[in-house]
Amino acid sequence: MFSDSKAFSGFAVPDVDAAEAFYGETLGLRVTNDHGLLTLHLDGGARPTIVYPKPDHVPATYTILNFPVEDVGAAVRELAERGVEVIRYDGMPQDDDGVMRGNGPDIAWFTDPAGNILSVIKPDRP
Numbered sequence: 823m824f825s826d827s828k829a830f831s832g833f834a835v836p837d838v839d840a841a842e843a844f845y846g847e848t849l850g851l852r853v854t855n856d857h858g859l860l861t862l863h864l865d866g867g868a869r870p871t872i873v874y875p876k877p878d879h880v881p882a883t884y885t886i887l888n889f890p891v892e893d894v895g896a897a898v899r900e901l902a903e904r905g906v907e908v909i910r911y912d913g914m915p916q917d918d919d920g921v922m923r924g925n926g927p928d929i930a931w932f933t934d935p936a937g938n939i940l941s942v943i944k945p946d947r948p
Contacts, residue, residue, distance in 0.1 A: 881937035
């Protein structure tokens with residue numbers, strides 16, 4: 823029934839303007855705001871992701887969006903320069919930069935202003 827659907831993802835935030843500043847300015851993504859709905863134009867626009875307002879938003883306890891990068895450590899340092907802090911999890915083998923290495927792909931987590939968990943990750947495959 824949906825095999826040819828151009829499905830897209832979405833997630834909630836309490837403040838679309840704060841999300842627009844974070845995703846557009848801090849992360850440098852192309853974003854558009856139309857009638858109070860933010861669209862993240864990921865993968866050159868091939869993967870639109872809708873960000874919608876939800877005043878009683880509660881962030882998920884899992885990663886909602888992963889950004890593949892070639893060098894997770896370099897990405898973490900650049901995020902830090904932009905004021906973004908890496909999440910450190912108790913019991914996770916993260917290095918001084920907050921990157922977990924050697925337990926699957928290199929990965930580090932951070933949050934958007936709404937508390938949604940995001941990651942930078944080096945895919946195992948090219």
